Amino acid sequence: MATKWVYSFDEGKKEMKDILGGKGANLAEMTNIGIPVPPGFTCTAEACAEYYKLDKKYPEGMWDQVEKKLEELEKKMGMKLGDNENPLLVSVRSGAAVSMPGMMDTVLNLGLNDNSVLGLVKKTGDEKFAFDAYRRFINMFGDVVMGVDHKYFEEVLDTAKSTKGVELDIDLDAEDWKKVCEGYKEVIKNHTGKLFPEDPKEQLRMAIDAVFGSWNIKRAVAYRRIHHITGLLGTAVNVQSMAFGNMGETSGTGVLFTRNPSTGENKLYGEYLMNAQGEDIVAGIRTPNHIDELKKAMPKIYDELVSIYKKVEKHYKDMQDMEFTIQEGKLFILQTRNGKRTAVSALRIAVEMEEEGLLSKKEALLKIDAAQLDQLLHKRLDPIAKEKAEVLAKGLPASPGAAVGKVVFTADRAHELAEKGEKVILTRTETSPEDIEGMNAAQGILTSRGGMTSHAAVVARGMGKPCVAGCSDAAIDEDSCVCKIGDIELKEMDPITLDGATGEVIKGEVPVVDPELSGNFAKLMKWTDEFRKLEIKTNADTPHDAQVAKDFGAEGIGLCRTEHMFFEGERIKAVREMILSEELEGRKKALAKIEPMQKEDFKGLFKVMDGLPVVIRLLDPPLHEFLPKEDKDIQAMAKEMSIDEKKIREIISSLHEFNPMLGFRGCRLGVKYPEISEMQAKAILNAAIECKQEGVKAVPWIEVPLVGNVKEYITIKEIVDKVAEELKVVRGKDYWMGTMIEVPRAALTADEIAPECDFMSFGTNDLTQMTCGFSRDDSGSFLKPYVEQGIYDRDPFQSIDQTGVGKIMQLCIESARKANPKIEIGICGEHGGEPESVKFCHRIGLNDVSCSPFRVPIARLAAAQAVLEQD
Amino acid sequence: MATKWVYSFDEGKKEMKDILGGKGANLAEMTNIGIPVPPGFTCTAEACAEYYKLDKKYPEGMWDQVEKKLEELEKKMGMKLGDNENPLLVSVRSGAAVSMPGMMDTVLNLGLNDNSVLGLVKKTGDEKFAFDAYRRFINMFGDVVMGVDHKYFEEVLDTAKSTKGVELDIDLDAEDWKKVCEGYKEVIKNHTGKLFPEDPKEQLRMAIDAVFGSWNIKRAVAYRRIHHITGLLGTAVNVQSMAFGNMGETSGTGVLFTRNPSTGENKLYGEYLMNAQGEDIVAGIRTPNHIDELKKAMPKIYDELVSIYKKVEKHYKDMQDMEFTIQEGKLFILQTRNGKRTAVSALRIAVEMEEEGLLSKKEALLKIDAAQLDQLLHKRLDPIAKEKAEVLAKGLPASPGAAVGKVVFTADRAHELAEKGEKVILTRTETSPEDIEGMNAAQGILTSRGGMTSHAAVVARGMGKPCVAGCSDAAIDEDSCVCKIGDIELKEMDPITLDGATGEVIKGEVPVVDPELSGNFAKLMKWTDEFRKLEIKTNADTPHDAQVAKDFGAEGIGLCRTEHMFFEGERIKAVREMILSEELEGRKKALAKIEPMQKEDFKGLFKVMDGLPVVIRLLDPPLHEFLPKEDKDIQAMAKEMSIDEKKIREIISSLHEFNPMLGFRGCRLGVKYPEISEMQAKAILNAAIECKQEGVKAVPWIEVPLVGNVKEYITIKEIVDKVAEELKVVRGKDYWMGTMIEVPRAALTADEIAPECDFMSFGTNDLTQMTCGFSRDDSGSFLKPYVEQGIYDRDPFQSIDQTGVGKIMQLCIESARKANPKIEIGICGEHGGEPESVKFCHRIGLNDVSCSPFRVPIARLAAAQAVLEQD
Numbered sequence A, B: 001m002a003t004k005w006v007y008s009f010d011e012g013k014k015e016m017k018d019i020l021g022g023k024g025a026n027l028a029e030m031t032n033i034g035i036p037v038p039p040g041f042t043c044t045a046e047a048c049a050e051y052y053k054l055d056k057k058y059p060e061g062m063w064d065q066v067e068k069k070l071e072e073l074e075k076k077m078g079m080k081l082g083d084n085e086n087p088l089l090v091s092v093r094s095g096a097a098v099s100m101p102g103m104m105d106t107v108l109n110l111g112l113n114d115n116s117v118l119g120l121v122k123k124t125g126d127e128k129f130a131f132d133a134y135r136r137f138i139n140m141f142g143d144v145v146m147g148v149d150h151k152y153f154e155e156v157l158d159t160a161k162s163t164k165g166v167e168l169d170i171d172l173d174a175e176d177w178k179k180v181c182e183g184y185k186e187v188i189k190n191h192t193g194k195l196f197p198e199d200p201k202e203q204l205r206m207a208i209d210a211v212f213g214s215w216n217i218k219r220a221v222a223y224r225r226i227h228h229i230t231g232l233l234g235t236a237v238n239v240q241s242m243a244f245g246n247m248g249e250t251s252g253t254g255v256l257f258t259r260n261p262s263t264g265e266n267k268l269y270g271e272y273l274m275n276a277q278g279e280d281i282v283a284g285i286r287t288p289n290h291i292d293e294l295k296k297a298m299p300k301i302y303d304e305l306v307s308i309y310k311k312v313e314k315h316y317k318d319m320q321d322m323e324f325t326i327q328e329g330k331l332f333i334l335q336t337r338n339g340k341r342t343a344v345s346a347l348r349i350a351v352e353m354e355e356e357g358l359l360s361k362k363e364a365l366l367k368i369d370a371a372q373l374d375q376l377l378h379k380r381l382d383p384i385a386k387e388k389a390e391v392l393a394k395g396l397p398a399s400p401g402a403a404v405g406k407v408v409f410t411a412d413r414a415h416e417l418a419e420k421g422e423k424v425i426l427t428r429t430e431t432s433p434e435d436i437e438g439m440n441a442a443q444g445i446l447t448s449r450g451g452m453t454s455h456a457a458v459v460a461r462g463m464g465k466p467c468v469a470g471c472s473d474a475a476i477d478e479d480s481c482v483c484k485i486g487d488i489e490l491k492e493m494d495p496i497t498l499d500g501a502t503g504e505v506i507k508g509e510v511p512v513v514d515p516e517l518s519g520n521f522a523k524l525m526k527w528t529d530e531f532r533k534l535e536i537k538t539n540a541d542t543p544h545d546a547q548v549a550k551d552f553g554a555e556g557i558g559l560c561r562t563e564h565m566f567f568e569g570e571r572i573k574a575v576r577e578m579i580l581s582e583e584l585e586g587r588k589k590a591l592a593k594i595e596p597m598q599k600e601d602f603k604g605l606f607k608v609m610d611g612l613p614v615v616i617r618l619l620d621p622p623l624h625e626f627l628p629k630e631d632k633d634i635q636a637m638a639k640e641m642s643i644d645e646k647k648i649r650e651i652i653s654s655l656h657e658f659n660p661m662l663g664f665r666g667c668r669l670g671v672k673y674p675e676i677s678e679m680q681a682k683a684i685l686n687a688a689i690e691c692k693q694e695g696v697k698a699v700p701w702i703e704v705p706l707v708g709n710v711k712e713y714i715t716i717k718e719i720v721d722k723v724a725e726e727l728k729v730v731r732g733k734d735y736w737m738g739t740m741i742e743v744p745r746a747a748l749t750a751d752e753i754a755p756e757c758d759f760m761s762f763g764t765n766d767l768t769q770m771t772c773g774f775s776r777d778d779s780g781s782f783l784k785p786y787v788e789q790g791i792y793d794r795d796p797f798q799s800i801d802q803t804g805v806g807k808i809m810q811l812c813i814e815s816a817r818k819a820n821p822k823i824e825i826g827i828c829g830e831h832g833g834e835p836e837s838v839k840f841c842h843r844i845g846l847n848d849v850s851c852s853p854f855r856v857p858i859a860r861l862a863a864a865q866a867v868l869e870q871d
Helices: A014-032 A045-053 A062-077 A116-124 A127-145 A150-164 A174-192 A200-214 A218-226 A278-283 A293-297 A299-316 A343-355 A361-366 A370-377 A383-387 A411-419 A433-441 A455-463 A519-531 A543-551 A562-566 A571-580 A584-609 A631-641 A645-655 A667-672 A674-693 A710-727 A744-748 A750-756 A764-772 A780-788 A805-819 A835-843 A853-870 B014-032 B045-053 B062-077 B116-124 B127-145 B150-164 B174-192 B200-214 B218-226 B278-283 B293-297 B299-316 B343-355 B361-366 B370-377 B383-387 B411-419 B433-441 B455-463 B520-531 B543-551 B562-566 B571-580 B584-609 B631-641 B645-654 B667-672 B674-693 B710-727 B744-748 B750-756 B764-772 B780-788 B805-819 B835-843 B853-870
Strands: A006-008 A040-043 A090-095 A107-110 A236-241 A252-257 A269-274 A320-327 A330-338 A391-394 A396-399 A402-408 A424-428 A444-447 A467-469 A474-477 A482-485 A488-491 A495-499 A504-507 A535-539 A557-561 A613-617 A699-704 A736-741 A759-762 A824-827 A848-851 B006-008 B040-043 B090-095 B107-110 B236-241 B252-257 B269-274 B320-327 B330-338 B391-394 B396-399 B402-408 B424-428 B444-447 B467-469 B474-477 B482-485 B488-491 B495-499 B504-507 B535-539 B557-561 B613-617 B699-704 B736-741 B759-762 B824-827 B848-851
Touching (some): A014 A045, A062 A236, A107 A127, A127 A150, A150 A174, A252 A278, A293 A299, A343 A361, A361 A519, A361 A853, A402 A411, A411 A424, A455 A467, A519 A853, A535 A853, A543 A853, A557 A848, A562 A571, A571 A631, A571 A645, A584 A613, A584 A699, A613 A736, A667 A674, A667 B780, A699 A759, A710 A736, A710 A750, A744 A750, A750 A759, A750 A805, A759 A805, A764 B764, A780 B667, A805 A824, A835 A853, A848 A853, B006 B014, B006 B062, B014 B090, B040 B062, B045 B236, B062 B236, B116 B127, B127 B150, B252 B278, B269 B278, B343 B370, B361 B520, B370 B853, B396 B455, B411 B424, B424 B474, B444 B455, B455 B467, B455 B853, B467 B495, B520 B853, B535 B853, B543 B584, B543 B853, B557 B562, B557 B584, B557 B848, B562 B571, B562 B584, B571 B584, B584 B613, B584 B674, B613 B736, B699 B710, B699 B759, B710 B736, B710 B750, B736 B744, B744 B750, B744 B805, B750 B759, B750 B805, B835 B848, B835 B853, B848 B853
Parallel strands (some): A402 A424, A424 A444, A444 A467, A557 A613, A736 A759, A759 A824, B424 B444, B535 B557, B613 B699
Antiparallel strands (some): A090 A236, A252 A269, A320 A330, A391 A504, A474 A482, B006 B040, B040 B236, B252 B269, B391 B504, B495 B504
8 A cells, every 4th residue: 555645624533633733633623522623634754764864855645635635625725725715715824843943934824826815805895805804815925935035025015005105005906906916026037037827726736845944944943853853754734625705695704612711601602793803802803792692693603603712611611712704604713722711710619610520630730720829819900990900010920919009118117107007018119138127017019120030029929019120111219209200200100000020110199909818729739649759848037927827727837947937137237346346245135135036036936837847047147238228327326326437438338349149148258256156046946945845845946147168067067066055955856957058069979968957048149149159139131131042941030940950959969868868858949839840849859848937829720730730 | 805996006007097087097107117206105986986875974984094005105215104203294186087177176294283394304304394394384284184265364464573573484484383383273262162183094094085075176076067077987086105305415496397498408407405495496596507417416316316317218208397395315207298489499308309210200200390390480589699688578479580670660661671671570460461562671560459360470470580470568659650668668770679579668778599491390391281281372472472382382372362462552442443443444443453463473373383273362341441531541542543542531431330340341242343353364374374374384263252142153254254165265174163151151051062163271260250150350348358268279270160160060061072072172361380280180181271372381280190190
């Protein structure tokens, strides 16, 4: 038997991706389950491979098979290629087993020529449409198949418009388009020395040639090399009949969702237009009808649609977004795909489909985009009110939720007004640790500088507070208390609204709606716990945050940043006193003031977590972060502490660093000033002891930051152990010790470090900065274009760079577990709440992930999905 | 037969390290080759192990064996432990197979008690000496053996001095010391409840107990754990008779070098004193005699010394530094070790020993400390004149050599005066790339800030110019042109001298002597080439540097930093014009001005290297480095370029980065502004083409800096390849492409990067910064104490951190060679000229190392030694 090079759609199946390509296999699949897709056929990827073996000739018999399939297609459609009464038009598309941009684009309306265009006029009764379609086809064919640069066609069109004295394509009439068609054919002749082929079969052969040829063009070869795509035969070619909705009053076109994409309600949702093309619906010139009206207008078609959509939902096990065309009373489904939806809708659909028996729990869990879940946990702008809102500017959607309040420009003022009951929006160029209290007091935060991982963004997410960051259109001047956006000047107490989910800054006050966390949401969250293996902890520094996280299901605190406590109220003074002391005694005196306050903080956390582990990181940031930066603050501090202003400036200057990220911070502080670690150890261990005396179980995990060398870790561990000895508590019973893994060297020497630790936790923010060699704060200038250019698939500060950072994590885990099989390994960077990263953490065998409180549900869902995706 | 627990020195040998410990085996070795070391015996490490098994009891028979060896010893020495006529005194020392600080210190003069001290008085005729020795022994024994804190003994001594109204120990007489002895015994009684043991055998038993016990004290256990020392039995104990040179006119003491340690001359060198202790020579109160005089004074002893020293030199195959004591006409060698020597001496000794047949070439090569070689390549201060010089301050020895000249405070002034023929020393707080021309014009550089790898240090070493960096005692004020050191004020044109090898800053002009690079030096260098496998290249940016390096034996340029060329003369203007252009066209215009200048630079390098490979790195530093920092320079630039000053400040501020090391630099520049890479590619390839037309072979290796992701590299490679296509030159024939490995992520993804590269080169400065997480510029505040505390064995910026950075290098090499077996891998960081790092590079299989010109000989020697050490 001769080799089969061509399959009609009803001959294939979805398993034949390798030879039919992804697109071809999918068309076959839809055909087989009874979806009336416009019929057609596929030339196989095997034919493409053979084509190259034969030095760009078709394999024997292929063209005959194409001609045969074409005949069948003409019969099926009752139309004929090139006919001037009832012309069949087809599309030609490339499609390999792996989707691959870079290869040939689509050619539509193949089959049009001077003869068949008249058939199209007759069928549609629209001469302008027909010749516009014709000239588009010549342009596309000339460009994609014959290799003539698109700009030459543009020149002809421009001339046509300027001759007629009009500016828009739409102002050209049928006669103009006829002339343009002629002009286009001239272009092809002049640039290729060949005539535009009037013979539709010649058109088809040339288009198939072009698809096969595009498999090995530079762009496609480079794409495969860069993406490590190997082992493919070649590309398949899909030839499919075109369907037209504008062939009179028994024709039409529409789009529908099988369930409501906004609310999730299980009810057909969509619209249609009779005697129209798909683009007419999009263009919005005619008002489409609601899909319900089709029931009356074309009851048979409506019933067919309903039966199809149920079949399709059942088959794809998901809500579908479909495009359909009715051509002379015959229904065609042009496309069906999983429909986009809001988070609310996604949740309802998944849970209801499980109830309907359409999905298992596992399947339902996999239907929800974990990242989207965030939208459910915060206040949202009222969707109707929002439509009328005046958007002033758009920044980065740094922390979700809606915030309404009055503009203030300093943290102090935010605090002051909030105490008086005002709702305020803290509006600053950027925020710093000194602003924490003000941020806490505000409804939301707006900054003009900084990225998704700037201080404002990270802290706001931690607090679950809406934040729009890096809104560069807003010129914020804190000194004169003005925020200028275009011509508009916002002054203190002017009302604004932030949408942290979109990054929009809106004028005035927009009504908001509350989140709905019971019902479907609670049900889904319960399901996640049945499957996930990762423990989910939270990053929390206050009892309030810890409680929020626990309510969201957190199973412990994975990161408490002790330095956040250093900024509050009176203690910042003691901290500064410590930094300014040049002698050990002075430092010890200042630390003694901080110790009882820290102890109370820790007791608060232990009490909320009540027996769950609490990872407490020792002091991490560089000391200069605790000192004032502005002249007036320095003066105030000098006065208050009765220290010479010059002295303070000297110390600030001595602490200045060229690259503070890589400077004197983390455990380096404790190695040089052991008294700091000693004070913190005392505060932590005493807090635990007192809790136990009060009947509360406290489980402190003490964590050493920025370790790069096992000897640094041991130095600090010995300080803590000595304190423990004095307090008569025991490591492994009353407290545990471990380290952050954020310096690449620590990951590389995990075999040395792990045996000394009870636990390790990846700090993937710093680990990413050092492994990739870019600073979070400075990478804005190149990282965004990098992601756009595909150098990184995703921003590595948002989603773990699995190839690079992930590699070093894996090396670390492997050697750590080998050296200490009992070690617990987790992650506490911002990535701990990002679904792809959580899944990666599961795959590489971490014990837990820790994230900000409002991301706990996301992490729970992603952790469950990770297990299900591996099954 | 009973187990042998105790060996006299003549029963052991050097191979018995495991049971005799390092020290014991060494004493046995010396005894066996006929060196008259004071006799003694060793209790084995096996005994120690058994001691612990028996719950701290001596194994059966051990004490009997000790007593027996002691008897033999008394017989051999003709003295008796505890005797009041002729008392034998011994030292007791711990010594495991691996040298291990943390265990018990030495106890000297064991055997002294109220009785035997009288014997010592009789023998020495010096009552004060005898009782001083006695009280020292009680103190040491009380502290080390009986665990009484040293401070309590100090209190007794202080009381004795204040009672007598004196301040110095030396003012106490025999009677005073007797009282102190009594006081010390009181201290022991009060703090231990036990009496000081008068029985010398009891003293010995207690001392041996203490040594065994010290094996498992916390400090020693921690040391072994941290240094991964396992598998040892325990510590041995060495008991050795003490020899006294102050027992009358037939006794004496001396030190000698078997060859001259300053010049290397093959002639006995040393001095001695009769009737004296070793410390008398050191103290300098009596003037010692030249060793030659001993020939007349004690001809037999002299002849014995000569015969011993020849034997010892032959045995240890090295020049020896020996201490000897003559006790009542009998010669004892207390110590012999390889003698410290100057580089000049080391070279002469090694070469002459080879000529004498004492050493093979291989052995001679291994005798020289490669790091020391540096001293030979530069001018040195005249040693005699230097003795009288007034040292004003000491900074870091940042770049070797002596420089004499007049103080200037700006690069411009240095340039100006140098052109007039003045010799100047550029004196600045710190230097920046703008100062390059001034540094080049100066004789030497002095800075008050920055470490061994600061800009000044790195550039000076590259230029082979003396530099003293980070001289914090010098307060340099460039504005008022004053350098204040203590009370002295140096003003412009004041003469000073720098010694870059020691870091000394000297007042006035000190005479210098020139280096001697022929003769022995040339001979040694030739030997290195017979053995080494690493290719040695150089880091050079100018034809002059390239020529210097080539003369030193460089086999190519391993790193040409194109940005250094950007600062010169007119071109900095064009560079700034480029940076200030906001449009592509403006940038291209400015780049077109730079291109021909760069081309000429590259031609210069190609011509010097004449067929050897020249690695040219594309633009690397952040753009802000090319813009002025000072107000007046900004104003000048604004005026000169007719650009609004405000505009310039805006651009400077927009380029500001929080962590510039991890910012917008390296290949990130070329990815965002491809026109920069394009210009450089044109300049390089055209330079090579023109060289070939002129009959010079040019071999450009184009290097992409700061790659972290293979796609960055490919982006730049495609730009270069496109230029090459236009110029009709071919990669792999006319030019080669590769990348720096300095971002950890690049090392981790070497499997992706290597197949795209002809070569890779480790930039270990940046790789260290990112892997260890500390910035070179900021690490001063903690890295020095870190090295002092042993957290890092060596400054990782000076010598590769083999455990961490070395690990990632090895991972990289392994996966790179697997993915591309033909790839050439080298190193071009500062480490390329540091001997330990060079050896490491050899061991991990690099193809080449590249270093600054003056380090080429060091790298050649180290590379040869690396091979020989592996044999």
